[in-house]
């Protein structure tokens with residue numbers, strides 16, 4: 475069974491789904507609506523603005539694509555419709571999947587799109603009146619998509635290391651506890667610029683510790699934009715999975731520890747090719763031309779495959795499988811590692 479175990483909801487809004495939602499909810503944002511002609515735009519025209527056109531070491535180019543799609547987060551029903559479309563499209567692309575939900579950023583965006591400054595919304599009101607309805611809508615959409623397609627779907631709560639407001643994150647985490655049974659675990663993600671591109675703010679770590687009582691399965695994006703030391707630092711938190719983690723290939727000791735502790739690396743080949751082209755080239759050169767997935771397998775590290783953000787990356791899980799096959803990845807071993815990780819999720 476081919477499960478996509480690293481995929482983000484915010485990066486799974488196809489141009490077709492966005493335009494359908496824009497029409498249904500009459501969202502006349504310039505991204506969707508051509509005011510001069512009084513018509514909604516075509517999906518093809520939208521794709522050029524939502525998808526990266528070429529590899530680029532500057533992750534803000536990718537982030538701009540994500541921000542553009544958020545223009546459709548105008549109400550909870552619109553978010554539910556977008557989530558339902560994303561879950562159904564992911565089901566067509568896979569045998570099942572795990573979807574990551576960046577709840578804070580979705581709730582923050584909803585406030586902004588409704589003309590409210592999110593920082594002016596008190597933390598508990600932000601969690602209860604904005605984030606909870608968004609979470610319930612997404613989970614409800616997941617349940618409906620699962621019923622309609624018969625494909626198994628898991629949802630993981632993503633918390634961003636951008637950590638804009640500790641009180642808002644704390645209130646959101648307290649609310650999430652009541653929904654822990656509908657979630658599969660926690661993820662740390664986020665694009666950060668500056669000296670440390672993969673920080674773990676102490677306040678965020680404290681929130682993770684409290685939440686893990688209810689959601690023990692933790693994954694953390696690391697070793698993507700930063701080197702193997704970031705993976706080493708992350709392992710101290712005892713995650714079950716590391717998003718990307720390809721820079722572990724810089725260090726035999728890190729690889730050995732990943733293999734020994736049975737931590738799964740979530741490898742997303744097209745994402746790496748687009749977001750870290752220079753680093754990827756160096757890693758491949760250092761491993762005799764082998765792609766990270768193949769080199770990690772050779773180092774006995776468990777790896778799964780992910781599409782990451784299919785819309786901005788112009789990919790799909792099926793396309794990632796083809797990329798892996800073409801790169802000489804041991805597909806039987808990959809499938810076994812996917813099954814192993816899926817079983818861990820319960």
Ligand SMILES: [Zn+2]
Nearest residue numbers: 482695717782
């Ligand atoms: Zn990711």
